[in-house]
Amino acid sequence: MARRKSLAASSCPVARAVDIVGDRWALLIVRDAFDGVRRFGEFQENLGIARNILTDRLRLLVAADVFEVVPASDGSAYQEYVLTRKGEALFSVIVMLRQWGEAHLFARGEKHSQLIDRASGKPVPKLGVRRANGAVLTPAGTFVKKVPAPSPDSK
């Protein structure tokens, strides 16, 4: 895959986020990490991904401070890929993708995996964008306030 223009300098937080995780493999690697996967070979087997692509994506995710590389937890010679605090914060993104998929990409009655709250044994409740007062917020109820462009004579 040709490397594309980076969005890392954009003033839009969505663009910067997408620059790092706007990739099917990156998102599936992060999903698997939440599911307990830590080793190269496990990611490769779970995802059915080519070795060179997995190497590339893990390298980018480590460079972006989403994963860190640590010695194997069992004392063996393996390396393990562990989510950083920044990587763990992608949990909400993965949960929203899951909830969108559950609501819109399965036929009625078709079975899908479920994200369960260990404490209650029940599925994790649906998330949604809400106002400060708790009311549901639709896209039309919002607007994006852009960063003003610097004036031409500012240094």
Next chain:
Amino acid sequence: MARRKSLAASSCPVARAVDIVGDRWALLIVRDAFDGVRRFGEFQENLGIARNILTDRLRLLVAADVFEVVPASDGSAYQEYVLTRKGEALFSVIVMLRQWGEAHLFARGEKHSQLIDRASGKPVPKLGVRRANGAVLTPAGTFVKKVPAPSPDSK
């Protein structure tokens, strides 16, 4: 870009979602649509995307029922790309990407665009995964319950 193995038949809702929107351009096109963009030329100009790639991504998003094509709202000969109800439901995904970006991809004091609640004029509150009782839920507090594999002698 070579077409890759589809995840559309996966029993994991994250995988099915990623199959459709696990792509930087797809996510940025959806972001722009929430920002009011409707026309091919506007997407192209905003995103600085090659014409053939934009054509491909819009075609896939229409095929996935994320966008529908409608006649121009001003009666001109243009076509417009409008989010379906399923597409509008990606709002939470885009907002979560924004909030992750805001929290982790900007230096302290660095300016970024903000998502504002029109009614209050204030930034949209931070979302997070929560238990039914409102407590914050961390990845470790959850597990994924998989769909059992069909038994070998089931038809």
